[in-house]
Structure formats: structure tokens, C-alpha cells
Amino acid sequence: MRGIYIHIPFCLRKCPYCDFYSVTLDRSLSEQYIDALIRNFRADKYRGLCADTVYIGGGTPSALPAELISKLMEGVYKNFSIAENAEITIEANPCTVSDDKLAAYRASGINRISFGVQSADDRELKALGRLHDFDTAERAIEGAQRAGFDNISADMMIGLSGQSERDVLNSAERLTALPIRHISAYMLKIEPNTAFDNDKLKASLPGDDKVSDMYLSLCKFLEGKGFYQYEISNFAQTGFESRHNIKYWRLEEYIGFGPAAHSLFDKRRLRVPRDLRGYISAPLQTELPEEEPFDERVEYIMLSLRLREGLDMQRLSALVGSSSAQKLKERAAAFEKHGLCRLSDGRVSLTPEGFLVSNSVILEFLCAVGLA
Amino acid sequence: MSGDNQSNIRNFCIIAHIDHGKSTLADRILELTSSVELREMEDQLLDNMDIERERGITIKARAVRLGYKADNGEEYIFNLIDTPGHVDFNYEVSRSLAACEGAVLVVDASQGIEAQTLGNTYLAIEHDLEVVPVINKIDLPSAEPERVCSEIENIIGIPALDSPRISAKTGLNIKDVLERVITDIPAPKGDPDKPFKALIFDSVYDMYKGVIIYVRVMDGSVKAGQTIKLMATGAEFQTVEIGYMGAKDLVPVGELRAGEVGYITASIKYIGDTRVGDTVTRADAPCDEALPGYKKVQSMVFSGVYPADGAKYPDLRDALDKLALNDASLTFEPETSAALGFGFRCGFLGLLHMEIIQERLEREYNLDLITTAPSVIYKVNLTNGETVMIDNPSNYPDPALIASAEEPVVNAHIFTPQEFVGNIMELCQDRRGNYIDMKYLDDTRVDLHYELPLNEIVYDFFDALKSRTRGYASFDYEMKGYVPSKLVKLDILLNGEVVDALSFIVHVDKAYARGRKITERLKENIPRQLFEIPVQASIGGKIIARETVKAMRKDVLAKCYGGDITRKKKLLEKQKEGKKRMRQLGTVEVPQEAFMSVLKLDE
DSSP, rough: OOEEEEHHHHHOOTTTTSSSSSSEEEEHHHHHHHHHHHHTTOOOGGOOOEEEEEEEEOOOOGOOOOOOOHHHHHHHHHHHHEEEEEEEEEEEGGGGEEEEEEEHHHTTTTOEEEEEOOOOOOOHHHHOOSSSOHHHHHHHHHHHHHHOOOEEEEEEEEEETTOOHHHHHHHHHHHHTSSEEEEEEEEOOOOTTTTSSSSHHHHSSSSSHHHHHHHHHHHHHHHHHOOOOEEEEEETTOOOHHHHHHHHTTTTTTESSSSOOOEEEEEEEEEESHHHHHHHHHHSSSSSSSSSSHHHHHHHHHHHBBBOOOHHHHHHHHHHOOOHHHHHHHHHHHHHTTTTTTEEETEEEEEEHHOOOHHHHHHHHHTTTTTO | OOOGGGEEEEEEEEETTTTTHHHHHHHHHHHHHSOOGGOOOOOOSSSHHHHHHHTOOOOOOOOEEEEEEETTSSSEEEEEEOOOOOOGHHHHHHHHHHSSSSEEEEEEETTOOOHHHHHHHHHHHHHHHEEEEEEEOTTTTTTOOOHHHHHHIIOOOOOTTTOOOOBBBTTTHHHHHHHHHHHOOOOOHHHTTTTEEEEEEEEEEETEEEEEEEEEESSSSEETTTTEEEETTTTEEOOOOOEEEESSSSEOSSEEEHHHHHHEEOOOGGGGOOOTTEEESSSSSOSSSSSSOOOOOOOOEEEEEEEGGGGGHHHHHHHHHHHHHHHHTTTEEEETTTTEEEEEEEEEHHHHHHHHHHHHHHHSOOOOOOEOOOOOOEEEETTTSSSEEESOOOOOOOGGEEEEEEEEEEEEEEEEGGGGGGHHHHHHHTTTEEEEEESHHHSSEEEEEEEEEHHHHHHHHHHHHHHTTOOEEEEEEEEEEEEOOEEEEEEETOOOOOOOOOEEEEHHHHHHHHHHHHHHHHHHHHHOOOSSSEEEEETTTEEEEEEEOOOEEEEOOOGGGGOOHHHHHHHHHHHHHHHHHHHHHHTTTEHHHHHHTOOOOOO
């Protein structure tokens, strides 16, 4: 079964650290856009598509009027066969939801909601340019619970200006006190050409050593609260892992709709151009001609190691041959001594310390199997 | 123009310190003798290699023939022979001088005489050259021509009071210089009837003509089609073309005669056959003896040169082959290093020569290089009575087999404003220098004479001297000989493994400090890796210094959103590229900069 990703490239305003594709919300444009998406759902290429996860991401999908999301979901159900137990997620900004909206989401089939809370510290939220305070986030999450959401996720960020380890744990403490099942904790990364990409701000950020300490303490803290780490940046109570996101890391297929959306479809990696108006005016979404090569061997090593479950030696052997796989295992054994890796049950996986340096570890593994 | 009349020929060179205006003066002379149209002149025509132009120095001698109509109404032929200005090329300088009857000594009106100027002037006097002093840059506000004149008289002991005061930059009084060349420098006095005898003072390789030898004809004459013999090598060739060096082109002539300067081509393939200083004669009618002063040049400084990218080894070999075509003093042979792979052990005349070659390899041949610490030739006397010459630390014998060791020392002269004497003495002391004496050049400047081990100056001595004297001191040296020395081989270990390319030979008293400094430098220049790396220095297995490169903490792409893995892939590609620039030594990755950082320790 595949996953469906739908990109909603509208925001009330741009956050200063964000470089995802979005434009300022515009009522008529968003209506045309939903129509364009539904037009694309009907494309021959996707006829009879079965999916067990749907993810409405952004941008800020919750900034759209509830009717548009309902219309979108009708389009999804009408054109695809969606599994009975499908996980259907929408991303929401705490200050853009109301009881009515949340109820409409539930009525349209959405059963998982992910809030961009980011922090429980109002000063941090302000510095991040967020439009909500933590009170608002608490109310939004409680509202979602009342509306019948049992699977609620919250995002938080670490490595912020002036942030200490204690600040991180305070936020985590207050978040885990709420009725949520899942936390995504991202380390702030300064993207080029964002408002945060300036020397003054960069100078105020905690150093790598500090951020690493924050991250490791957070992993430990969340584990203690029953949120186990199933991916580099994701933590969940058992059974509430994001099934959609896991597809990415297991190299399962997903189809992306909307500008800037990515797909892994029929073993091809495709990307839609970052052009909203072009998308609306085109009869069907065009995928960029410079399709990225899909090398399953490289990608399997690269992506599976983002998950706590890590890579499966049997699958690896099938991909790269058993002698290469053995070499990777030897390299992993060396890393295990330094606390970066775990080898067990025919799997190689990374520890939280290993996740922190995963880029380098992955490169070493690729070298070991002769792919770099 | 003909060379019939030796009395109307003047063969001379220009001696000057870097930046004192030699090339600019040469340009003005070329202009004034109408050898080159003004608008065709590129500034500083004689220096035609990029590096020379940038550094304001001449690496290889060049020569040019100029026509000049003097105030006395007669036509003269000037052969201006350019000389390299640096001590590394002392021998080449001496051969250029031997081709001349006189030298124009250019001294900067504000800076006065510098160490190299003096060295070359003495060399000119030794060769019985008539020295014509010229005070340059008199247009500068800081010019002190009187002071500089008396400096020339006091130090060199030649009259300078009525010497031309010029500005090569503005063209002021250049004609005076040319008139003085005619009146003061003697005409050549060769015997046109004796057998052909000429001095090779330079040679270059040309793709079409083969080696072009630059000669000064002493006696007799030569024509195309004759068979010549190079006396040192014994090689014989049939001449193809005979001519002189015009300002822009080679100009073929029927014959070169006694007193003249010109070139010969003879389909010569290897520049090694045409050694600077050798004598050319006719094979069928040879002269009775060769000109004096010929010697085979010896490399003094050695260094391993490796391509940063191992795949570029053949490119490096081709580049060295090509450079050697034009530079008989560059030697190289293949060498392998466990750390750096395949490369070459290269021999150089001295430090500048080494830098120039490395720079040319990188610039003209687009090679990215890793070089090892420069080494001199050590003399090691073994317990079995044998003596071995060692220019590569890798070949240094087991200490148990060594009875004694010797290292080369040089006589060094440092000319400096008095205020820096303290700093320089400190530096020379630190470099194991042996103070000989100090002479006052004038009220403010001194000549500091030290005996210094060559291995202390091949190691960033110029930079150290420059930084301690704000660039005001100048430096010159000549080989003195070998002295007994307590030498040890210092090894560097990364993660417990010896890195052969980082080993070097050092005096035992300097080993600890050097070991500490190198380990510090490596620590700064080796990026953090997945685990901690000890960096150690050891002598004969005993660790004398240690630093640690801490383990990397954070290298992660935390957010990978919406199935967009392009960033992750791009990052991976970037990392792969970065890794390519690293040398894998066991489990440790060492960037090129780390190897280079240990070459300049004085900061």
C-alpha cells in the first residue's frame, strides 16, 4: 500500500526559519488550488491507487477554511481506494483551529493531527516568529481531543537562541502533560536565504556540543515519559508512530500532490516544480523532467538508518551482495565500540549518539560497501 | 646591424634587489633603444613567466640584443643579459655574469643596498666585471641618493658620486645609463681567428626547435650546418639555426662571431645535454680547453611532492617532465608513501626554487599538491664504517647502526636596520645559529653574519625573518660544508600509526619543541571524526608529545520533510566530495591542509 502526500502551500505568514514552499494565504487562490488538486487526483496515472496513509502537510493546511479541506478529502475518497484503517493526518497551526474546524476534519475522515507547537516557552515562540503562545497551543490540543482526535502529535524545536538544556526539558515536560501521542523534535538548522540566515542570530545559537547534549537529554527524558524514539527526530507512544513518515524511511512508495511535492512512484523519484500558479493553470501536475536517479542500495542504507529499527542485514545482502554487507557489518561493529551503533537480530541501527553523527556514519557505511 | 666590430658591442647585465627596479629599467632601455614599439610594450617585458611578474623577480636568465645610437654618433649593439636575482640560482647568475663585461648595479634610492645585491655585486667583481652603479627611484619623496651613494662607496668600494640618478618608472635620465654603459663597460676582446669557443649561459626548450642554447661567443665563430661539441657532456650536434635574441623574436643570422651573444639550435632533445656553464666548440676544430667555472648543479633541498588526488599521478609526472625540459636543476624520482601514495622525491637548488616549482605545478598544470617537509642532505656515518647520504627521512638508518651524523651549514648574511638586530639574533639563536660577526653598513644598517644549519632555514626561515623585521631585512647564504650534529628522526603517529609522510630529521635539541608544535597544528587541522584520535610525536618509539582530536558530536540532517530526500542526497554528495579531498590513513582521515600546516610552524 502506498501513501499520499498533499502539499498545502499557504501560510498566514512565513516563519523566519522556514524554507519550505509556501505563499501567503489567498482565498480565491486556495479555492482554485483545491480544484487543481482534485483534477490531478483523477489523472489516469493514479487510477485505482490504493493507500493506507494520507498526509496533508504544508505550509499551513489548517489556515484554509474547513470546507476546502472537506472538499479535498471528498476528492481523496472518491478517486483512491483508502484502506479502512488508514492513517490520515493534517498539519495544524495552534492559532488557526476552532472547535468547528476540528469537528469538520474528523467528519471528513482525518484521524491524526499534528500541531506545530515548537516550544512551551512564550519567549522562544516569539523569537521563532510564531503567531501563537503556549496557552493557545494547549487549548488547541485539548480542543482536538474533545473533537475526537486520539492521535495527536506536537512539534518542538531545540537548539534555539539562548535556549538551555533545562529550557528544552521544560518544554518537553509541559508538552508530555498534554493528551498527545507523538512528538517530533527538530534541531534548528539555519537554511540559506531565510530571515534567520544572519550572523547576529547565528552567533546567539548554542554550539554543536550544547545542542548535542540537549538532544541526548531530550531522548532520555521522552523515553522516560513513554515516548520512545523511533526515528532521528520522532518519538511516540507504542502504536502511534507516524505510519506515513515511516514509509519514507522504509523506501515504501508515496505519491505527492502539489507544488514542491515529492513522490517515490514505481521506483522513480519525482518532484513537482515549486510554482503554485503554474500548478493551478496546468491541466495536470508536471513532474520535473530532471527526475532523480533512484539507487535503492544507497537509499536503503541512507534512509533505513534514520529509524531506530535500522537496516535489515538480509535486505542489505540482497541489495549489495553478502560480502559487501559483511564489510558494512564490520564497520558497524567498530562503531558499536564507540557507542554509535547497535548490532542485533540481524539488524544494524544507530544509537541516539549515532543519530547525532548519522551523516558521517552513513557515509562510512556507503564507503564500506563501495558505494561512495 | 652587423657584429663585425667588437669595439661597438657592450655585453652587460643588471644587478638589483627585488623591487629595486631591474625589470622597469630594462623596459625603459628597451623603449629607448626602439627595440619595441611603445604601444606593444607590456610592462616588464623581460620577465615572462607569471610567477616572476607577480613576485617581481627573475627566475631564469633571458637575454636581448638592442641597437643604440650613442651621443658620439656611433651605432652600438647592446646585449642585455638578465640574471636571476636569488641565491638559489647563484650558479646561474655566475654563468650569466661570465658572459658579460660589465654590470649595471641598480640601487633603490630610499632602501639602499640589500644582502642579495651585495652578494651578486661581489660575484660580478670576482668575474672582473665593470660595475656601473645607478641610483633608482629618485622620484620618491623618501629618496636619499646621497646616503645611498656613500653606502655604495663604503660597502662596495666603487666610486658612485657621479652615478646616474634615475627614475625607471618615469623614464628620467635613462639615457645617462646607456651612455655610461658605452663609456665605462669595456668592449669584448675575443679572438675571431681562434677556434670557436662559446659559453652556455642559459637554455630553453622549444616545442618546434628543440633546445635553444643561449651563448656568449668568446673566440672564433659558428654557422648553421656546422657540427658543434658540448665539452662537459661530450655530446655533438649539427647546428640548425644561428641567431640573436630580438626584443620579441629570435632573429636568425648567418654567423655568430667573437664578442657576440646569441642562440644556437641543433635539434637537441634533452636540456640535460646543454648544461649552463658548459663550453660549446666545433667538433672538427675544437678549442684546446674549456672555459673555467663549469660545475654540475647540485640539489640542496628535497621534498616529497604528491598529487592531492592520487589519480593525478600521471599528470604530475607529465608536468615534472615538462618543467624539467626547461630546468636542468630540477631533479625528481618516483617515491611511494604509505600515507600519500605515489609521488616524487624532488630535488631543488634551494627554497625559492622549490616554491617556484610547486607553484608552477599548481598554477600552470592545475595540480593540487601535497608536499612533505623539506629536507636537506644529511651525512650519516654508520657503525660499519660506511657513510650514507640521506635526503629522505624514510631512509634514515636505525639509530643503533649510526656512529655519527653530519648536517650541512651555510654562511648567512642578513642585512637589516639596526633596530631589528635583537629580534634577528633571537631567531638565529633559536635556529641553532653560530654568530660570526656584525658589521655596520652605515649609521643605521648592519650586516649580521651567522653560520646556520641549512635544515633550520629550509623550514620557514624567510617567513620568520620577514615577520620579525616587518619585511626590512634581506638575507643571503652560501653553502659552507658539513658539521657533526646530533640528529634524530621524529615520527608522527595518528591513532597510534606512524604517518611516514610526516616524519622528519631534526636536531635533538629541537625535537621536543617541534614535536609539540606539530601535534598542536595537526590537532587544529584535522577535523573531528567519529571517534577520538590521539596525535603523537615520537623519537625511536618514545612518545614525546600528545594531543587529541576530539570525537565529532553533531553531523545530522534532523529534518527530512515530506519525503524530500534531495537535501539528504545533496549533502551526501558534498560529503563524498569532501572525503575525496581527505587522505585515509588507517582509520583516520587527514585533509591536505593538515599536511601543509606542519610546514609553517613559526606563528
